[in-house]
Amino acid sequence: MQIIHAKxxxxxxxxxxxxxxxxxxxxxxxxxxxxxxAPTDRIALLLPALLNLHSHAFQRAMAGLTEARGPDPRxxxxxxxxLMYKFLDQLSPDQVEAIAAQVFMEMLEAGYxxxxxxxxxxxxxxxxxxxxxxxxxxxxxxxxxxxxIGLTLLPVQYQYGGCDLRPLNGGQQRFGNDxxxxxxxxxxAVRAAAAGPTxxxxxLAPHSLRAVDPAGLAAILxxxxxxxxxxxxxxQVAEVNEVLAHLGARPTEWLLDNxxxxxxxxxxxxxxxxxxxxxxxxxxxAVAGLCPLTESNLGDGIFxxxxxxxxxxxxxxxxxxxxxxxxxxELKTLEYSQRLRDLSRAALATEGxxxxxxxxxxxxxxxxxxxxxxSGRIEMGAWADLxxxxxxxxxxxxxxxxxxxxxxxxxxxxxxxxxxxWSAGRRVVKEGRHFKRDxxxxxxxxxxxxxxxxx
Numbered sequence: 001m002q003i004i005h006a007k008x009x010x011x012x013x014x015x016x017x018x019x020x021x022x023x024x025x026x027x028x029x030x031x032x033x034x035x036x037x038a039p040t041d042r043i044a045l046l047l048p049a050l051l052n053l054h055s056h057a058f059q060r061a062m063a064g065l066t067e068a069r070g071p072d073p074r075x076x077x078x079x080x081x082x083l084m085y086k087f088l089d090q091l092s093p094d095q096v097e098a099i100a101a102q103v104f105m106e107m108l109e110a111g112y113x114x115x116x117x118x119x120x121x122x123x124x125x126x127x128x129x130x131x132x133x134x135x136x137x138x139x140x141x142x143x144x145x146x147x148x149i150g151l152t153l154l155p156v157q158y159q160y161g162g163c164d165l166r167p168l169n170g171g172q173q174r175f176g177n178d179x180x181x182x183x184x185x186x187x188x189a190v191r192a193a194a195a196g197p198t199x200x201x202x203x204l205a206p207h208s209l210r211a212v213d214p215a216g217l218a219a220i221l222x223x224x225x226x227x228x229x230x231x232x233x234x235x236q237v238a239e240v241n242e243v244l245a246h247l248g249a250r251p252t253e254w255l256l257d258n259x260x261x262x263x264x265x266x267x268x269x270x271x272x273x274x275x276x277x278x279x280x281x282x283x284x285x286a287v288a289g290l291c292p293l294t295e296s297n298l299g300d301g302i303f304x305x306x307x308x309x310x311x312x313x314x315x316x317x318x319x320x321x322x323x324x325x326x327x328x329x330e331l332k333t334l335e336y337s338q339r340l341r342d343l344s345r346a347a348l349a350t351e352g353x354x355x356x357x358x359x360x361x362x363x364x365x366x367x368x369x370x371x372x373x374x375s376g377r378i379e380m381g382a383w384a385d386l387x388x389x390x391x392x393x394x395x396x397x398x399x400x401x402x403x404x405x406x407x408x409x410x411x412x413x414x415x416x417x418x419x420x421x422w423s424a425g426r427r428v429v430k431e432g433r434h435f436k437r438d439x440x441x442x443x444x445x446x447x448x449x450x451x452x453x454x455x
Contacts, residue, residue: 001030002425005039006046006388008400010360012377015401021046023384027199027425032380041420043388045396045404047360048376049113049421050327051150051367051385053289054230054268054318057100057140058121061448062087063323085171089125093139095447096121100143102444105434106325107149110415113385113423114150116318116371118205118230118268120158120175122185127173133181134188141192141200146436148428150385151196152371154205154230155189157182157220159212163246175207179219186224199383199424201372203228209243209251214258221259228264228372230289231255234277235269235300252277261286266316266370271301278304282313287370291320292333302337306347309362316366328414331359335409356405388420 002023009019011032020037024030066083091099100117107115122136123129132138137155144151158175159182161168168176177185186204193202204224206212208231212220221229234240234251243251252273255261265286273281281288290303298321308315317330335355338347349355368376375385391398395413408414421429428435 001025002041002427003037003039004041004043004046004386004388005035006043007391008044008404009046009378010048010405012379019046021378021386023422023425025425027197027384029378029380029382029384032378041388043420044391045389046378047111047387047389048364048378049111049385049387049423050363051114051116051152051316051371051373051375052107052112052318052327053116053266053287053316053367053370054291054320055103055107055115055117056120056321057103057117057143058091058096059084060103060106060322061099061451062321088121088171088174090451091121093130093135095450096136097139097143098443098447100140101146101440103322103325104144104147104149105437105440106322107319108147108421108423108428109418109432109434110325111327111387111418111421112149113387113421114152114199114371114373114375115144116152116154116203116228116230116266117144118154118156119189120156120205120207122155122177123174125174127168127176129181132188133185134192137185137189138192141196144200145196146440147434148423148426150371150373150375150383150423151193151200152228152373153189153193153200153202154228155182155186155202156205156207157212157216158207159216160210162210163242165213179216182220183223186220190225197424199373201227203230203372205230208232208239209247209254210239214247217259226264228266228370230266230268230370233267233270234272235295237272237301240272250274250277252281256280256284263369268318268320269295269300269303271295271303273304275304275307278307278313279311282308282311285314287366288313288315289318289370290315290330290334291318292330292337293324293326294320296333296337297321297323302341303334305334305338306342309348309358314366314369315362316370317363326415328409331356331363331409335359354402354406356409357402359409360405384422384425386420386422387418389417390419391417393417
């Protein structure tokens, strides 16, 4: 048993003081109540550790390398994408595992407790499958186990280079499968995740309406199980126009008209939706998976958060390209985008809850739903995904309740307040430092030295 005494705790019933949170040997929360026993840990501020609902782990190695303007003065997401494909021509399974361990460690030190890995790097350079079709999936699971992070593995189906069904080329070939081979890969990936800790799970990720045709989408949804379904949707203007031209409807409109989108679904980005599409998606119960730092970096656009939450929508947050892994910065960036667009302040706050409280609780609920993970709340029976923070510092100044959350998110020093992180009861961060930091960073630096001459 691990017994945590916390001065203040964000529970499903709001803020409570001087609680005892007991973790059992299975990694779940066994009890939440008054302090009665000698603690194993004392925490100033205890929050649920969130699930990072969208990550492409291998892209962490590209962080900072795509900020120069290309030969086209209209540099955009699509030029970034070409550089990403060039990068893909080099990565080996060993290198991918080392990069993934680094990014998962950084997520834990940022206060995340779990990740949904949108995993689409399946094959060798040139698109040749490995002898073990799930080689790369197993490397992601291994990296997650090394770091101790909770995992929802999302093997990605990627079949075409666009809505015109053009074949994959260059780096894209490492992603590609026809539906039959993808279903075999998916089954192997599910087994790989199931071989990990008991909190590990899996789902399904048709990449986008550009990369999977309607027949392929229907086939894999019908045959690939009942786990979470994640898909990129309406990220870029060019994507919306391409889908409209070939399918006769905008991406969100087409998906809602042709599939039973509900709580199983997580639609990523959704930065190019109309007001009507935003309201319609909110009513489905699906999660809008937002990645504000990556969306800002790529110039995707601004998600209509005020309308979406106003219509009762569910949302969560991910680090996507992993250009900068900061949970609190993701939340802040969404709120600031609403303020800049609408010339407002406290755009997402409600009468009874501050901006930070709204953002954090939405992220906790949406992340857990998107990951198919019983987490996101400090409650008996949930996985013990917890983050303990120090409040006696220049950032929090011993603030209480919503003011403490607002200070974490908007004060600029929130990540430095993270002291302890548990993932399904596994103590992975202590006093701000991951338990395998030195070895993981050393391996990552070795990989970067191997890659740097070719980037």
